Amino acid sequence: MSWFLSCVAPRRKAYKRLSARAPLSFGTEFLSVKEYMMKAKATLDAGLPFISDSNKVYIITGNESADMDSFVSALIFGYLTMCKYIKEGQESVLSEKKPSGLTDVGAFMSIINIPRDELMLRPDIMFILEKLDLPMDSLIFKEDILKADIKPEFTYWGLTDHNKMTGELAMLYDKRVVSIIDHHEDEGYSWSADPRIIEVVGSCTSLVTQYFKEGWLMDEPLWPDNDTTALLCLAPLLIDTYNFTLKVTDTDIYMRDFLLELLKYSNYILSDPYYFADNYYMQLIEAKRNVDNFTLRDHFRKDYKEWTEWNGLKLGMCSLVVRLDWIACRFSDEFWCGMESWAVERNGLDVVALLTAFDVDGMLNREVLLWVRNPDLIPVFDKVIKEMEYRFTLMTLKNDGVLAPGYKPGFWAWSQLDTSASRKQIGPFLRGVLQNSHIKKIGY
Ligand SMILES: [Mn+2]
Incomplete structure (x- = not known):
């Protein structure tokens, strides 16, 4: 477009570009992690009434072991992607900036890739939900997704903590993967995924943290829930590296320090951040080892x-x-x-x-x-x-x-x-x- 034409280009055209992004069923206000979980579950329970080709649902899942790393990386990736999405939506209205990435997403949901009755086998996850006041009854399990019977073409999928979809989900949805963040060996699938980050580090959540790092550092952070997101991310980093004694890489150390820095002025850290991290690790491990009720x-x-x-x-x-x-x-x-x-x-x-x-x-x-x-x-x-x-x-x-x-x-x-x-x-x-x-x- 020439300089002259760009000056006289009708505003209508800009407006048309903006409306290209699907309206979020989650609204345009920032949500906390808790609200994100509740909204996602309510949307699924309501049978995804908005869903269509131009209003897809973006589902993020960890692997089938559903350990802390899988749980947190999927939850955080879904939540932060949604927040970025809302921010970009607001900005594009103000500045006529074209939204980047997928423009036909109407809702996000992070799921936990196990049957519901296996949650009790993961007492560390139950512990962190309680500690951070996150609603257990808003968790979305594998069977909830299978039961909802969502047409594959109305979905996008993000994989964290694995890079090839497995099990029953793969039979339906493995062609729909659009993003991968993982720390296992690359199995060589979904080459067009964006991001497609596969690096060997101690915890997949380190890579998720790194990917969204800028969002935490903006003058107006991209998400309203800094403490919860940082505490969530810290948990798998500590567990997977045995409190930074095994399988540690520079990225893990860098991300731990970054998260502790974020938490420094929160109510959680009263003195030395590393003392806090040791303590947090002990609590998580104690919860994880609490198998008194196990058969x-x-x-x-x-x-x-x-x-x-x-x-x-x-x-x-x-x-x-x-x-x-x-x-x-x-x-x-x-x-x-x-x-x-x-x-x-x-x-x-x-x-x-x-x-x-x-x-x-x-x-x-x-x-x-x-x-x-x-x-x-x-x-x-x-x-x-x-x-x-x-x-x-x-x-x-x-x-x-x-x-x-x-x-x-x-x-x-x-x-x-x-x-x-x-x-x-x-x-x-x-x-x-x-x-x-x-x-x-x-x-x-
Ligand atoms: Mn992992």
Whole structure:
């Protein structure tokens, strides 16, 4: 457009550009995190009455483990994106600035990618909801989304803490992913997503914090809820890095310091911010370890991963936050039949491994229990046990009762001296053993 034409361009044209952004069903006022959650749930409960091709719903989800990192990164990414959206909407009206990004979004919602009845297995999330006065009954679970039966073409999806959609959601919506922020290995999907940030850091929430950093620093912050957002973001950073002792990168440290700086003048921090962070970490860990009401099955299903190999052999791995002797003592009589029924419930596991991680005087401890349930596989494992013990520095656990060595055929229990190895290393080792054997699957 020439200079002359731009001077005389009718205002009507500018107006037309502005109205290109879909009206937000959430309104144009800034919402707190709490209000965001409530609005999103109410909108879903009302059956998304506004939804259309030009008024889509933008759904943000973490991964299926739904740990603190997944929960917070999805909640914060959804909330802050919505706030940016509202701000841009206001600005575009004032300055005739064209809105950037997606212009056909009418609502945002962050979801938690588990069935509702599994929330009780995540006491740290329940703790933070209560601490920050966020409404538990406004959480949106996987089944709520499936039940709402939203047409894929009326949705956009954002993934946090994973970069490839999984499970039932993927069958419907995996073509609709428009944004990814994650710290796992890049699985190479959704190349047009924007942002598409995949970097190895301790906590995915570090990357989300970094992405929105400018928004916190503006003269008029983009969101009204600085304390809540900063406290939320800090929680997974502390948990995932074991209070900055493991898996820490410079980004995590930088983001922790940034968040603490934001909180410095809040009512939460009365003296040294690092003292506050230590304290906050202790509270979160204490909540996470509060498993008093758990059944044995709850312990198994809390943080569970499973693999089926090419030959049909199945490995199930449960990560526990309590020590083996504690669990064996608490569930002594039902321990082995509980293991058996878990293996059956999971459609016939050939090998079950329990990995424990717990704190003793601020030091991380780990143990491994391996149960080769398929009797044909026991001789196969007999041959690799020495190598496994060497690889992960495993020391036979001194124990009696149901965990005594030899109590059950094909069962070993160790204390793991090299605590740097986790499921990410032990899983592939066990899978390798299964993949290389020519044993028939156990069935049920
Ligand atoms: Mn994570």
